[in-house]
Amino acid sequence: MLFNSLQYLVFLPTVFLLFWIIPQRLRVPLLLVSSYVFYMSWRPIYGLLILGLTLGNFFLVPFIARSTKHKKLWVGIVVALNLITLGVFKYANFAAGTVTDCFNFFGLTVRQPHLHIILPLGISFFVFEFIHYAVEVYRGKPVVTSLPAFALFASFFPTQIAGPIKRYQDFIPQLGYPGKFKWEYLDQGMQLILMGLFKKVIIADNLALVAQAGFSHPESFSAVDLWLITYAFAFQIFFDFAGYTDIARGSAMLFGYKVPINFNLPYLAANVADFWHRWHISLSTWLRDYLFIPLGGSRGTRSQTYRNLFITMALGGLWHGAAMHFLVWGAYQGILLIAHREYGRALEAAGVAERLLKSKIYHALSVVFTFHLVCIGWVFFRADTIAAANQMVLKMLTAPAELLHFSLRQLAVLQIRDPLIFPALLLILPVLMISQPIVNWLNGKRFYQSPPWAVQVGVMVALMCLLTVFSPDTSPRFIYFQF
Amino acid sequence: MVTERQNPDGDAGAQPGWRLHPSAFVVGVVLFALVNAYLSFFTPVHFDRFNFPYRGWAWWALNDLRRSPDVHNVALLGSSLTISAISSCDANYLGRPLDLTSYHRATYLDHRLRTTFGGMFNTYDLALPGAMPSDAYFSLRAMVNCAHRPDVVIYGVAPRDFLDSTLSSPLDTEAFRYFRRLVNLDDVSRALFRTPMAKINWWLERQVYLYGNALDFQLKFGDWSNRVLARILPRPASRPAFTFWDRERLLPGYKPAELCPGSVIISPADQATCSKGFKNNTREYQDRYRSPDLHTYRTQLYFLKQLLQFCRKERIELIVVNMPISFYNTTLMAPGEYPRFVQHVRTACFEHGVTYYDLAEFDQYRWSDYHDSVHLNPFGGKKFVDRLVDYLAADRQVSQAMALAGKELERYVMASSNRNGTL
Numbered sequence: 001m002l003f004n005s006l007q008y009l010v011f012l013p014t015v016f017l018l019f020w021i022i023p024q025r026l027r028v029p030l031l032l033v034s035s036y037v038f039y040m041s042w043r044p045i046y047g048l049l050i051l052g053l054t055l056g057n058f059f060l061v062p063f064i065a066r067s068t069k070h071k072k073l074w075v076g077i078v079v080a081l082n083l084i085t086l087g088v089f090k091y092a093n094f095a096a097g098t099v100t101d102c103f104n105f106f107g108l109t110v111r112q113p114h115l116h117i118i119l120p121l122g123i124s125f126f127v128f129e130f131i132h133y134a135v136e137v138y139r140g141k142p143v144v145t146s147l148p149a150f151a152l153f154a155s156f157f158p159t160q161i162a163g164p165i166k167r168y169q170d171f172i173p174q175l176g177y178p179g180k181f182k183w184e185y186l187d188q189g190m191q192l193i194l195m196g197l198f199k200k201v202i203i204a205d206n207l208a209l210v211a212q213a214g215f216s217h218p219e220s221f222s223a224v225d226l227w228l229i230t231y232a233f234a235f236q237i238f239f240d241f242a243g244y245t246d247i248a249r250g251s252a253m254l255f256g257y258k259v260p261i262n263f264n265l266p267y268l269a270a271n272v273a274d275f276w277h278r279w280h281i282s283l284s285t286w287l288r289d290y291l292f293i294p295l296g297g298s299r300g301t302r303s304q305t306y307r308n309l310f311i312t313m314a315l316g317g318l319w320h321g322a323a324m325h326f327l328v329w330g331a332y333q334g335i336l337l338i339a340h341r342e343y344g345r346a347l348e349a350a351g352v353a354e355r356l357l358k359s360k361i362y363h364a365l366s367v368v369f370t371f372h373l374v375c376i377g378w379v380f381f382r383a384d385t386i387a388a389a390n391q392m393v394l395k396m397l398t399a400p401a402e403l404l405h406f407s408l409r410q411l412a413v414l415q416i417r418d419p420l421i422f423p424a425l426l427l428i429l430p431v432l433m434i435s436q437p438i439v440n441w442l443n444g445k446r447f448y449q450s451p452p453w454a455v456q457v458g459v460m461v462a463l464m465c466l467l468t469v470f471s472p473d474t475s476p477r478f479i480y481f482q483f
Numbered sequence: 484m485v486t487e488r489q490n491p492d493g494d495a496g497a498q499p500g501w502r503l504h505p506s507a508f509v510v511g512v513v514l515f516a517l518v519n520a521y522l523s524f525f526t527p528v529h530f531d532r533f534n535f536p537y538r539g540w541a542w543w544a545l546n547d548l549r550r551s552p553d554v555h556n557v558a559l560l561g562s563s564l565t566i567s568a569i570s571s572c573d574a575n576y577l578g579r580p581l582d583l584t585s586y587h588r589a590t591y592l593d594h595r596l597r598t599t600f601g602g603m604f605n606t607y608d609l610a611l612p613g614a615m616p617s618d619a620y621f622s623l624r625a626m627v628n629c630a631h632r633p634d635v636v637i638y639g640v641a642p643r644d645f646l647d648s649t650l651s652s653p654l655d656t657e658a659f660r661y662f663r664r665l666v667n668l669d670d671v672s673r674a675l676f677r678t679p680m681a682k683i684n685w686w687l688e689r690q691v692y693l694y695g696n697a698l699d700f701q702l703k704f705g706d707w708s709n710r711v712l713a714r715i716l717p718r719p720a721s722r723p724a725f726t727f728w729d730r731e732r733l734l735p736g737y738k739p740a741e742l743c744p745g746s747v748i749i750s751p752a753d754q755a756t757c758s759k760g761f762k763n764n765t766r767e768y769q770d771r772y773r774s775p776d777l778h779t780y781r782t783q784l785y786f787l788k789q790l791l792q793f794c795r796k797e798r799i800e801l802i803v804v805n806m807p808i809s810f811y812n813t814t815l816m817a818p819g820e821y822p823r824f825v826q827h828v829r830t831a832c833f834e835h836g837v838t839y840y841d842l843a844e845f846d847q848y849r850w851s852d853y854h855d856s857v858h859l860n861p862f863g864g865k866k867f868v869d870r871l872v873d874y875l876a877a878d879r880q881v882s883q884a885m886a887l888a889g890k891e892l893e894r895y896v897m898a899s900s901n902r903n904g905t906l
Contacts, residue, residue, distance in 0.1 A: 187507045220729075414718060416729075416733075461518070464511065464512075468693040470697070
């Protein structure tokens with residue numbers, strides 16, 4: 001069931017009404033049943049997978065807490081079971097393909113076995129939640145004693161398919177709060193849902209057409225066109241995922257629950273480390289807490305720290321999908337983070353004036369530079385193969401030469417009039433780019449944080465009208481569903 | 484419903500000076516309903532229902548019909564089987580390639596009807612690839628709505644139109660999406676909207692003006708954006724134009740079955756060329772016949788009956804023809820499926836007093852008459868038209884109806900010519 005579907009438009013209000021009508025003790029079971037209905041509406045059989053993992057973790061993790069001698073062994077078993085499940089469903093074909101390629105490279109002809117495994121939706125997200133739970137219990141946090149609460153933690157339908165990746169210490173206590181309906185839940189929840197749908201349906205889905213054409217046929221576009229297409233993809237993936245997160249947070253808010261935010265104006269990051277503090281926050285903090293720190297974090301030597309950073313980011317890339325280009329994207333992020341640290345050290349060693357580093361011009365240039373580095377990364381993320389990404393990046397690097405004698409007439413996107421989004425890019429992209437610092441500025445204003453009631457109503461009516469008119473019959477799935 | 488505005492971190496009413504406000508969302512929903520009510524009562528925006536962003540077969544067929552000043556006394560309905568037989572026969576008869584986005588005639592059939600029944604015949608070919616009886620029903624109703632009521636309709640049916648397992652619902656076809664804009668669906672909505680979601684969607688389309696007319700608003704917005712962009716960012720004249728074919732290459736999934744002039748050309752062909760171009764479509768039809776949905780079958784039978792009733796109500800002479808397909812193709816169906824289909828169609832026609840001809844005469848056609856196992860080539864097409872006209876001529880009642888239709892059109896054309904002073 002997609003958030004941007006008619007099914008969800010029926011499902012969510014039904015669950016919402018039932019939730020607030022029935023006695024409080026029945027609310028968690030109601031949400032649990034609803035979450036399984038939500039999940040099984042896609043492929044009923046995979047309901048067993050999430051149920052099996054829930055039961056496995058619920059009954060095994062207390063052994064970690066109880067054991068005094070074999071804590072490490074138990075946590076190893078639980079984490080391994082979760083990772084094996086993820087590996088079988090997500091990486092089996094990729095691993096078979098890689099092994100076959102290796103054999104073929106050494107001249108041994110081996111046919112790749114094709115395993116007919118369909119990736120269960122959301123597996124990467126709920127497996128990470130289970131691992132977080134096991135590791136936190138290992139670190140001394142309390143175990144969850146209520147099976148329905150634990151099952152709901154993993155299967156809660158707003159966050160089930162594409163996060164945000166929750167922390168059980170934050171989520172499970174909320175289930176026990178005495179719940180009394182407040183109109184704020186409805187208002188704030190619906191605001192988030194409408195805004196999320198706007199981001200997904202109106203912005204991301206339209207930009208998707210540009211990315212689809214550009215990334216499948218880079219040879220048809222000039223270097224400047226390819227930069228525009230890459231910017232379009234950068235905003236597509238941001239609005240797609242941020243839209244999903246808004247809908248997830250809004251849906252949870254309708255029941256009075258809070259789930260973590262995932263984005264904080266990532267394209268205003270002044271460096272790559274800052275970018276990862278603002279992009280997919282629930283994943284980057286998970287990677288920090290359960291991969292980077294266990295690997296040793298920044299405690300060892302410089303080279304050990306860099307190795308840990310690189311491994312964390314490369315595996316983080318592979319988490320997004322079982323393909324080499326995701327691995328390369330992750331490795332690229334790792335290299336950027338290492339380069340950023342080295343750059344910081346070099347500046348420090350050269351004694352560059354603090355005033356210069358804190359100047360607004362330096363900050364603005366850093367933001368622009370970081371955005372472009374991130375965009376180059378997106379090429380590897382979006383391209384179907386590494387070869388295609390290389391071809392595209394190499395062409396994009398010739399843009400400065402092209403810009404020397406540039407005229408608008410050279411742009412292929414101006415030539416295309418159906419879909420209209422191609423020429424409209426020249427108007428939309430600047431608006432989207434400028435909107436980021438404007439929202440940043442507005443974030444500090446009381447007017448924006450809690451707008452007047454009439455403005456709230458006006459925005460809601462406008463969004464309802466826009467979404468009713470511009471929701472296509474068939475909206476593509478959210479990008480992060482595939483992960 | 485009344486709540487107090489509150490500090491996000493505080494409790495309602497915790498701070499003095501906060502005013503009472505109804506829920507912003509509830510008020511928003513009420514205002515949204517009022518906007519819709521206003522739009523449905525006063526209809527301040529006018530739409531062209533024939534406008535459609537997706538120019539598929541149905542759009543081209545109806546667009547040409549709408550613009551045609553001619554009167555058509557015969558209409559052809561059916562699927563690609565009908566188009567293939569009639570158009571490839573015409574390409575050979577006329578000796579020139581035909582662009583099927585703009586060619587919707589049946590010249591050889593008109594010639595045969597004129598020589599057999601006298602008078603004048605002007606046939607409009609409304610057959611659409613992949614069309615099922617539901618599409619045939621809606622296309623005829625759209626034709627009548629366009630003030631082009633034919634006197635005679637010849638409808639070619641084939642088992643695929645009822646049994647296609649690759650299409651699950653009448654709502655899935657490209658033709659339906661266009662015709663639903665032109666035809667009132669109220670009387671057949673129960674058969675069309677089968678799942679609870681489809682029913683809810685249909686209900687919303689009728690109750691929420693903005694939702695029901697979303698496509699029209701999108702088209703208006705598209706036109707406006709196009710004009711604005713043409714002014715701000717005109718298309719560079721120096722570069723070669725971006726064509727339909729360029730778009731097909733860049734975005735194959737965007738409007739996948741859209742056509743443009745020149746995209747479907749049927750050329751004259753000799754026997755050797757036809758034999759060389761023969762295509763084995765066994766796999767395709769195995770997939771189509773693999774798991775026919777009984778509900779879909781019944782739904783399409785229901786729409787066939789609707790078509791029969793509609794023709795009777797409109798006093799249109801309807802002739803249902805079982806189209807020739809190869810015997811081999813019928814063996815791809817489950818045993819007994821084909822005779823059952825023929826029996827059901829024949830019975831439906833009999834019950835409604837409609838003429839039915841079984842032209843799937845396996846002994847009459849050879850492999851050399853086919854493009855593949857179901858589509859007739861120019862030679863098979865000519866044979867089909869000849870057999871059809873022979874059947875029409877042999878049936879006294881139909882023969883009289885045809886003769887009357889021919890005379891009516893002739894009289895009309897002469898009267899029009901007299902009025903215009905061209906005679």
